[in-house]
Amino acid sequence: MQELSFVKNYKENFSLRTSFNRLAASTFGIQFETWYQHGFWTEKYQPYSYVDNGQVIANVSVNLLTLVINNEEKQAVQIGTVMTHPDYRNQGLARKLMDKVLADFSQVDFIYLFANQTVLDFYPKFGFAPVEEVQFSMDYCHIPAEQLGVRKLDGSKPDDLTFVHTLAAERISGSKHFGTKGSEELLMFYCLMVFNQDLYYLEEEKCLVICQRENTVLHLYDVISEEKVVLKDILRKIADNSITKIILHYHPDDNEVKLDKQPYQSKLFVKNMTGVKLPKEFKHPFTSQA
Template sequence: MRDYLFISDYRQNETCRESFNQLAMQVFQLDFRKWYNQGFWTDDYICYSYMDKDRIIANASINKMVVTAYGKEYKALQIGTVMTHPDYRQQGLSAKLMHHIIDQYEREYDFLYLFANDTVLDFYPKFGFEKVQESRFFLNTAELTKHPRQKSALRKLDGSNEADLALMQEFAHERIPVSTRLGIKNNPSLLMFYFLLAFPDEVYYVEEEDVIVLFSQTDRHLNIFDIISKRPFDVEQVVSHLIHADTNTIQFHFIPDNDNQNIVSARITEPHDTLFVRPFLFDDQQPILFPLTSHA
């Protein structure tokens, strides 16, 4: 391997930051600029990279998390944005970055985790990560539509609007975990990424419930990606403001805090992203689903 420069924690370095973004756009079609130009790249997100001259050629990032699960809190580290420029692959750069991150953080955190696509499923077990099967959660709306409730007007939020952006920031900083079964706390930076970049057209404020909901409706299927609230909420009450007469099923992209027998779970057999954990600390008899908006 050629002698490349190893660098990290360069969010204040404009040249490195822009080069990182160019690589992310090339590999993942992700443009971070709107996120970091507005000050949402914080110390919770740190890049570890190799540089050839003035260009970032490989990267693995860490995102510091607090994971709440079944009455316990865990200090967790999520690894993400693992990428190598096509001209520099097959040189072991990603492996070196992974070893560096594990060596630096494994004694400081309760566990490390990441999400991987199906092209690299054999890569992460080499570093002691265990593949974990997550679950999906669905609700048939038949019972809800039998007892319709007064709906609150939904206000679509626009990240380019100053007042809407301030509301998003307020909720990002003050939110409670979306679920007591498995949730994330104290990570406003990542949530702002989802507000501004991942779901810019799916952010709505439900005034009556005082919650922000990320959701989309496709045909008769409602996807609820996240419910952001500053206090405990009734998930069915929130859902009642989102469904239409033709809504048939709802999929929650988190574990809903509700004992409604109509909410069913099923193991994900063909995930878009596969969860890997090191070490695995959870009860494998309990369903696992990290909230979608916790994926870094």
């Protein structure tokens, strides 16, 4: 085996991008080409990779975004797409790539990631500590409301994607307590690849709602708007009388509804670079998770 080459931020290199996508597909069952072709792979997403004979064989990706914590903005890096081809494992490649990322982004407030079950002992070696989140939910009793002004969008249609991206780029953080800003590219990945048939625009509230139904449970993944909206009003329009429970996959700000909280083991690992105090209880928004 010849000496490996280190490359980063190579999205415009067709050959390397194709190899990267191939490794991501074989490792996670996902691919990034559609995201790239729609223009949502920007400089905020930077792969750090080792290449052997023109093929990407190990990677650690950087996602640049802003965390909103108690109404203050903090600069953060979220690590994602950590993968190594099976033929190159147990050679310390992921460790070397992590070292490069940590060296390049030593000035941010937070570096964090969501680990998978098989590598929970890997990230503490770099100073990451596990952090427990909370899951918000509520019992729901439907109050009838007119369903007028609810428009279903299609994440496979360019016009609808452009509409969503424009709204997302100007959105306020979903929560002043704990939320994200500047993460619209991550959101668009979900709109393209995960929730493309779960997008609803509420004309009166001027907000986009991402939600899925599971029997009598409604999973609310995000509410995207340029101004504050009232959760109670949204639920009256998107939840019918068969829904008995709402699960929120982000940290809500709305105090007009009673919410239950339960510990949520998301395998979140955080490296606090500047000593910023995290809230005692919070939920990272699902649609900003790399």
